[in-house]
Amino acid sequence: MLRFLVRRTLGAIVILFLLSIVTFLLFFGMPRDPALLMCGKTCNPTSLANIHHVLGLDKPVPEQYWIFLHNLVLGSNQFDQGPCPAPCFGYSYHTNDLVWQTLMDRLPTTVSLTLGGAVCFLIIGLGTGLLAAWKRGTLIDKTATGGAMVLSSMQIYFLGPLALAVLVYQTHWFDKPAYNNFTGDPVTWFTGLIIPWVVLSTIFAAQYTRMARSSMIEQLQEEHVRTARAKGMSRQYVFFRYAWRGSLIPIVTIFGIDLGSLLGGAIITEYTFSLPGLGQLAVQSVFFSDLPLLLGVMLFSAAMILLFNIIVDAAYAFIDPRVRLA
Amino acid sequence: MDGGPEPDTNTGTVKLEGRSPGQLMWIRFKRDRTGVISAFVVGFFFLIALFAPLIAKVYGKNPYTVYADERPELFDSAGVPVQPNGGISSEFWFGLEPGNGYDVFTKLIYGIRTSLFISLAVTVAVVLTGILLGVTAGYLGGRTDYWIGRLIDFLLAFPSQLFFIASMPVVVSLFVSPRDETPTYVRVVALIVVQWVLGWMSLARILRGTTLAIREREFIEAARVSGATPWRIIRREILPNVVTPLLVQATYLLPSFVTIEAGLSYLGVGVVEPTPDWGQMFSKASTELVLQNDITYMFFPGVSMIIFIVAFNLLGDSVRDAFDPKTAR
Numbered sequence: 151m152l153r154f155l156v157r158r159t160l161g162a163i164v165i166l167f168l169l170s171i172v173t174f175l176l177f178f179g180m181p182r183d184p185a186l187l188m189c190g191k192t193c194n195p196t197s198l199a200n201i202h203h204v205l206g207l208d209k210p211v212p213e214q215y216w217i218f219l220h221n222l223v224l225g226s227n228q229f230d231q232g233p234c235p236a237p238c239f240g241y242s243y244h245t246n247d248l249v250w251q252t253l254m255d256r257l258p259t260t261v262s263l264t265l266g267g268a269v270c271f272l273i274i275g276l277g278t279g280l281l282a283a284w285k286r287g288t289l290i291d292k293t294a295t296g297g298a299m300v301l302s303s304m305q306i307y308f309l310g311p312l313a314l315a316v317l318v319y320q321t322h323w324f325d326k327p328a329y330n331n332f333t334g335d336p337v338t339w340f341t342g343l344i345i346p347w348v349v350l351s352t353i354f355a356a357q358y359t360r361m362a363r364s365s366m367i368e369q370l371q372e373e374h375v376r377t378a379r380a381k382g383m384s385r386q387y388v389f390f391r392y393a394w395r396g397s398l399i400p401i402v403t404i405f406g407i408d409l410g411s412l413l414g415g416a417i418i419t420e421y422t423f424s425l426p427g428l429g430q431l432a433v434q435s436v437f438f439s440d441l442p443l444l445l446g447v448m449l450f451s452a453a454m455i456l457l458f459n460i461i462v463d464a465a466y467a468f469i470d471p472r473v474r475l476a
Numbered sequence: 477m478d479g480g481p482e483p484d485t486n487t488g489t490v491k492l493e494g495r496s497p498g499q500l501m502w503i504r505f506k507r508d509r510t511g512v513i514s515a516f517v518v519g520f521f522f523l524i525a526l527f528a529p530l531i532a533k534v535y536g537k538n539p540y541t542v543y544a545d546e547r548p549e550l551f552d553s554a555g556v557p558v559q560p561n562g563g564i565s566s567e568f569w570f571g572l573e574p575g576n577g578y579d580v581f582t583k584l585i586y587g588i589r590t591s592l593f594i595s596l597a598v599t600v601a602v603v604l605t606g607i608l609l610g611v612t613a614g615y616l617g618g619r620t621d622y623w624i625g626r627l628i629d630f631l632l633a634f635p636s637q638l639f640f641i642a643s644m645p646v647v648v649s650l651f652v653s654p655r656d657e658t659p660t661y662v663r664v665v666a667l668i669v670v671q672w673v674l675g676w677m678s679l680a681r682i683l684r685g686t687t688l689a690i691r692e693r694e695f696i697e698a699a700r701v702s703g704a705t706p707w708r709i710i711r712r713e714i715l716p717n718v719v720t721p722l723l724v725q726a727t728y729l730l731p732s733f734v735t736i737e738a739g740l741s742y743l744g745v746g747v748v749e750p751t752p753d754w755g756q757m758f759s760k761a762s763t764e765l766v767l768q769n770d771i772t773y774m775f776f777p778g779v780s781m782i783i784f785i786v787a788f789n790l791l792g793d794s795v796r797d798a799f800d801p802k803t804a805r
Contacts, residue, residue, distance in 0.1 A: 165633045176646055303785035305735055307742040307755070308778040311762035315771040414635045418739055422762060429638075433743055436641050444642050451635035459633075 151467070158463065162456040166449065173448050174218060177441045179211045204230065205243070218445075239446040244438040249446040253428065259329040260427035262339070263346055263419065264412040270351035271358055272405070278355070279362025284389065286367065294359060301356035310349045310422035317345060327423040346423045350416065354408065361404060365397035372396065398469050403462055410458030414451025497720075504798040511794025517787035525589040532586070535569075537579045539586040539752040544577035551577055554765065562772030570776050574765050576749075584776050586752035588784075594667050594747075595733040601672040602733075603726055606679030611718065613680070614687025615710055621684070628677045636674045640736070643670050644745040660751045667746055671733055679725050686718050720799045727792035731785045738781065754781060 202208045206217060220226070221238040231241045231248075239249035282294040317324045327345045330338040369375060370393050378388045415429030424430070428447055435443040495503075505511055524531065532538055544551050550558055555575045557563025562571030562580070570580035613624040647666035652658050690696065691714070699709050738755025740746035742762075747753035754777055760766065761774035 165630055168630060169633065173642075176643060299789070300782065300786055303782050303789060305738065305758075305781065307739060307758040307762065308774070308781065311758070311767060311774060312771070312778065314762075315767040315774070319767045320771075411635060411637070415638060417637050417641070418742065421743055432638050433641060436645060436745060439645070448635065448638055448642060451638050452633055455635060456633055 151464070154464070155460070158460045162453075162460065165456060166453060169452050170219070170222075170445075170449055171215065173445055174215050175211070177445060178207070178214055239449075240442040242435075242440050242443045244435070244440045244443070249442050252431065252443065253446055253450055256426060256428050256431050258331070259425050260413060260415060260420070260429065262329065262332065262343060263350070263416055263425060263427060264409065266343055266347045267350035267354065267412070267416075268405075268409060270347055271354035274351065275355035275358025276362045276401070279359040280366060280394070282359065282363045283366035283370070291363075295363065298356040298359040298363075301352055302360060304353055304356075306349060306353060306418045306422060309352060310346075310419065313345055313349050314423070327425065329425050329427070343425075346419055346425060349422075350419050358401070358405075361401055362397065365400050366393055369393040369396040395469060399466065402465055402469060406458045406462030406465070407455075410455040411451075413458070414454040415447060501798045505794060508794045508798065510790055511798070514787040514791040514794065517783065518791055521588060521784050521787075522592065524585050525592040528582075528585040528589040532582045535582065537568075537582050539578055539582040540750055541579065542576050543572055543579065544575070547577075554769070556765065556769045562770050564772070571772055573760060573773060574769065575760065575763070578750075578752075580773060580776055583752045583757065584754075584780060587754040587757055587777070588780070590664075590747060590752060591734055591737055591754035594664060594737050595730055597668045598671045598675060598733045598737075599726055599730045601668065602676045602679060602729060603722065605672070605676040606683055606725075607715070607718075607722070609676070610680035610683030611687045611710055611714060614684040615691055615706065615714060617688075617691075624680070624684075628681055631674060631677050634674055637736075637739070639674060640670050640740055641743055641745045644740065660747070663747055663751075667737055667740065671736060675729070675733065679722075679729065682721050682725060683718055686721050687714055690714055690717050724792065724796045724799060727788065727795050731788040731792075734781075735785065 199208070206214060209217070218240070221228075221234065221240065223236070225236040225238045226234045226240075229241055231246055234240065234248060235250075237250050239253075241247065242249055242252060245252070278294050278298070282291045285291050314326075318326055324345055325341065328342040330342050332339045370389075372393070375388055375392050378392050379385070415427060415432050417429035417432060419425070420427040420429040421433050428451065432444065432447045432451075434440070435447065544555055550563060550572060552558055555577065557572045557574065557577070559565055559571075562574075564571040568579055568581065570584060572578070573580055573583065609624050609627075613621040644663075644666055647669055648658055648662055651662040651665070696709060696713055699713050704712075734754070737746060738753075738758060741748075741753045741755030742759045744759060747756055749756065757777035758774075761771075761777065766773055
């Protein structure tokens, strides 16, 4: 187990390193000058050169990358805005804040949104999926399958504004979604996030319903399940102890991928409900061409995906005793 | 899943003649009522996209006319259509867009046209890349396979949605300087490129697996022994055998590209006004103006997209079932 974790972590670090090179080249090596946008209307060659020098853009790209990597690992005191401790992505072009600090400020929103949503969609999605598989072929199954089909084809950019319009703007049943600190006031934290959770988990729950149902039905046709039934075990016992465990494997895989990518920024959900999370931060930094911030979000997000890939693979060993990690 | 008891298509016909797997698939597909209906719905969308200019001509409007300027009497001071239900009338079938007052019907059909064109282009690019890299990796094996596999792993670690929105301005800047107005075709090309770069991996992986399995079969060995070049084996022996997974995957990929493209336009990094686009209509629909006053507008892009995606997914399932009748549902 330990060897597995070490090996995978090293692999993830290599991938992150390569990813940082590609992203850095994409942002700083392309014929696009971020200084030009900051320079504004009164731009002249002198002020442009000045901005270049301040941002360190007058150096060759490999050197810029080396400085970036050096700062990232060891921190830096070279910035005009002040010191920049170890995971140093520099300072934002737009707000002049420390990038790492901004990321950490935005993270609780994304984590609240993701975890709350995940709890909802896992319970609803798996529950409905199991029920549909249990009652296969009945009206319940057909309703669940049909409903899941339609709901999973919905997009957050349709369902989100629709929920906002109906629940907030037309009926005034809810306040506009907002993020409040959980430690400050758990009640407003909950009420502020309830619409985003519902919208997010509606679409995801529908996908998990379909997945759980088909995975379960596939498992029920396995030979070990038939043998267990033939031995005289009750349908219930076989359903929940045999088939359920086997059907978890594909679900865990997808869940890990979903959770990792949502934690790296639920971009469309956060944008729709104006929640100040990592996803919204990414969209904003694209519009302000805030390259250090964008680079920070990108690497953080990728790290999340890789982390959850490792967790998923480790989780296999617990679910499926046949899997031996090495 | 539909229809009566299934007669065995392999033997139970009047004439004893050989049928190709393609013909068998077609026969099975035609019996699947859901599949046929979905195919018609999907086809209908593509026809609309294809003939959008013609339909608009018959209808007598175009999606670029700003009716807020041309016919100000139809709007109140905030720019919301005066008539109820988003200004739906015999003249404007789907109403008028709050704000600029574009005609929603023509905007929608032109928007579908833009979105489907982009997604189709991405799908074609992805299929070609998938075949090229997947089949090559599977057939050649060894070092080529290893490196293509690592490339796939690496690209799969990318936060794709983030990469799309972050790289759109970069790709656009390759064509135009940031000070100039960006022409529409540049944005379209950029959308196709970014989705293509991160879109081909899953297909390539599946094709690699299929090729790997086929490579060990006797007929490939026979071809190799009789002196066929690798190129000929790939072209004549392997490609016809990977058509099945290719077609199934392509029917799943295309709708996902439609939703990705719409998402990018929704976030404001894809196609922008005045070019009509499916996703951009959603971004218009989520403005305060629409949310506060009249949400009729929202349903036209919303419902049409749901119908399209559901039909396409059902079609994908039917195509898969027709190719591989063993899969249970």
